[in-house]
Amino acid sequence: MDFRKEATKVNFDQQFNRRQTNSFKWAVGENELPMSTADMDFQTAPAIIKALEEKVQSGIYGYEMVPEAYYQAVGDWYATEHHVRPKREWMLFASGVVPALASVLRRLTNPGDQVLLQAPVYNMFFATIENNG
Numbered sequence: 001m002d003f004r005k006e007a008t009k010v011n012f013d014q015q016f017n018r019r020q021t022n023s024f025k026w027a028v029g030e031n032e033l034p035m036s037t038a039d040m041d042f043q044t045a046p047a048i049i050k051a052l053e054e055k056v057q058s059g060i061y062g063y064e065m066v067p068e069a070y071y072q073a074v075g076d077w078y079a080t081e082h083h084v085r086p087k088r089e090w091m092l093f094a095s096g097v098v099p100a101l102a103s104v105l106r107r108l109t110n111p112g113d114q115v116l117l118q119a120p121v122y123n124m125f126f127a128t129i130e131n132n133g
Contacts, residue, residue: 010045038122066093098124105132 018026018041025039055061071091079085094100109115111133117125 009047010042012042014042016041016043036123097122098128101125101128102132105129 020026023039025034025037028034070093071088074091075085075088094103105115105128109132115129117129
């Protein structure tokens with residue numbers, strides 16, 4: 001599937017009122033704008049919705065391995081966007097940016113080292129640095 005082509009089907013101009021929808025980002029006062037969470041305010045791409053629907057219909061939600069196609073897609077994206085292709089052995093899957101940051105901190109620093117963090121950033125970055133000494 002060509003995700004670039006599919007991404008063009010997303011209507012980034014359509015606006016949604018997400019107040020009163022249990023959105024963490026939009027749990028602010030009536031005349032306030034949220035400035036805390038990087039949460040997207042547009043619908044998910046149809047290709048992603050379709051893939052999720054297929055997975056839900058399978059009824060099997062066990063632990064899975066990341067397929068090689070994932071790494072190929074990441075490499076393709078870098079090659080297109082940045083004109084460089086990372087080697088496959090350079091890539092590791094991470095379940096999220098915070099666990100990845102924690103792993104990098106443990107690998108590249110020692111407890112007590114200074115870490116530069118340029119705010120404004122996601123507040124969990126501060127806690128992740130502190131929690132890793």
